[in-house]
Amino acid sequence: MHVPRATKQERSEQTRAQILEIALEEFSAHGFEAVSLRGIAEQAGVNHAMIRYHFGNKEALWKESASYLFQRLQVEVPPPDLSSRPADLDDLKEYVRNYVRYCARHPEHARLMVQESITGSERLKWVAETFIRPSHEGVLKMITLAQQANGLAKIDPLMLLYMIVSVVQMPYLLTAELKYTHDRDALTPEAIEAHADAVIWMVFRA
Structure with a gap:
């Protein structure tokens, strides 16, 4: 052949x-x-x-790399289409679960943002304005609508978003520490799903 x-x-x-x-x-x-x-x-x-x-x-390679990263995020963790209906808790839960899976697959995403955020840079300003802010606008709308319709905790939506992001990302920023300190592999399929379950429980138990 x-x-x-x-x-x-x-x-x-x-x-x-x-x-x-x-x-x-x-x-x-x-x-x-x-x-x-x-x-x-x-x-x-x-x-x-x-x-x-x-x-x-x-500099151009960094920007191309960041563009590739955020385009991949958009494809792998698409937000629900809320143009014809309000957000509900199931939408948010599924979004969070998919985001956990994404962070486990691609820990370089969070690490890249942490590297740039430590000192701040024109690169970070560019990626924030080009990708992060537009992405957050959709998620913040979803959180706000869910708070209004479903009784999600009345925390400042922006702070709630960053709390969720922090809890989701941390095991994949500290995978080596978890392994060395507790002999825990955070990247097994079972561990990833358990982490998603835990994040969802912490955020939505109210």
């Missing part, structure tokens, strides 16, 4: 995606300043010039 070879464009897209994945891992693990394009190129098995061809400089 003849297997068609990838076209030049397909190979170029594969290379680009591979560079983005490696860049995300490096930026999230070490921070922007400690990462070099040459180091990313070496891990990707490509010439340093290839990264400059696809992305330009390191």
Whole structure:
């Protein structure tokens, strides 16, 4: 059976995606300043010039990496469509469960944001205005509607959102500590679902 070879464009897209994945891992693990394009190129098995061809400089690569990350979040954790009906608690619970699963699959997301938030940067300002604020607007609307209709705890919706984000993300920011201190693997399927159950119980038990 003849297997068609990838076209030049397909190979170029594969290379680009591979560079983005490696860049995300490096930026999230070490921070922007400690990462070099040459180091990313070496891990990707490509010439340093290839990264400059696809992305330009390191700042542009970081922005492309962040864009890829937030676009992936939108695909994997889509908010419910509330255009024709109000939000209910089941909507929020399902959204939170999917978000837990996402954070477990992609711990580099939270780590990248923590790296940038430690000192603040123009990069963080850009990603906040471009992706985070628009995303939060939809989730805050969902929380507010659920508070009005279903008796969800009357906490400031923004603070409630950040409380949920913090509780969801923390085991995937501290996976090594959990392992070394308590010999607990937070990334097994059973542990991830148990964490989702616990977060949902903590938030919605009222």
